[in-house]
Amino acid sequence: MAEQVAGPEIQRLIQLLARLPGLGPRSARRAALHLIRKRDELLGPLADALQVARERIITCTACGNVDTRDPCSVCCDARRDAGVLVVVETVADLWALERAAAIRARYHVLGGTLSPLDGVGPKDLNLSTLVERVERDGVREVILAVNATVDGQTTAHYVTDLLAGQKVRVTRLAHGVPVGGELDYLDDGTLAAAMRQRTDF
């Protein structure tokens, strides 16, 4: 074990790095050595960035996004259409939609999906303020941008029921052929959905 060679400090660094998604024990060792070799260019700045993140990053109480301010930059952005609310499962999904510049609206991050098998119920998700936001902000449309998985769709149905009493249009993302995708490699369900929801050319 490396601990006998290099002392507990390096071993601890490796153990923590190995808990990052995408890094295993072997790549964590490589990452630790890389950091030690690049002390001034990488190790120091990363230590500082993590310290800043620890002290300053908070969860937006309005939408569930992470930022250094509350309400977050997205909620505060006056150029966005406050009448449209995009419901996403995670902050990663919010970032993905923003990278795609898919829409200039506000978000509502659920923090996961309903999953009875894993013991995740409505109380475990950021659902309690959703109806309140829709009422208070005069939201016209709620877009369900959840994953096209069983849990995602279960959650979409639950949110739809929750909003049944509101005068709000509930929409969901289109199913279809990915841009750049080849029909031959697509699953039957996607192909059938793309055919049903075909549009004028």
Place this chain on the structure above:
Amino acid sequence: MAEQVAGPEIQRLIQLLARLPGLGPRSARRAALHLIRKRDELLGPLADALQVARERIITCTACGNVDTRDPCSVCCDARRDAGVLVVVETVADLWALERAAAIRARYHVLGGTLSPLDGVGPKDLNLSTLVERVERDGVREVILAVNATVDGQTTAHYVTDLLAGQKVRVTRLAHGVPVGGELDYLDDGTLAAAMRQRTDF
């Protein structure tokens, strides 16, 4: 871009994480979100561990290993045979040999290999103290545990020439069939070497 969504602090964290070997832009985003979600269990401890590493980890002036003390734990370990010196390219190789408990000896970390094409000459490696160590410590055997690559073998020959004037046995790692390996998948060079260096059963 995520910077418009989540502020420059998170963006900076992602950029630094993406510079770790094994993490690309996408996995760096995932890692950053994972860290933010697990602030107390992971982000904080990792920030601390990096800070400790930044302040305390140094390179052993004797062998080139990294540790929080100089000479390092390996050089200070009296149970090791000081008469045997294992020459390795990198600290990662030193760790690998220690994990395998391959030998209880001391090491000499070159910090790379000679590579004329990349402009790496003898002066760029930790070679100047090698002869001195061999003389001073009464080393009986120098084991060249360098990679079986062209650069590794070039370096091995250079080190051998360097030690030509010393009364020291110079050895190298055996070539052969990896333990658990199948002959059918091995390259011809390895198979031929394994046959030449066959041992009694």
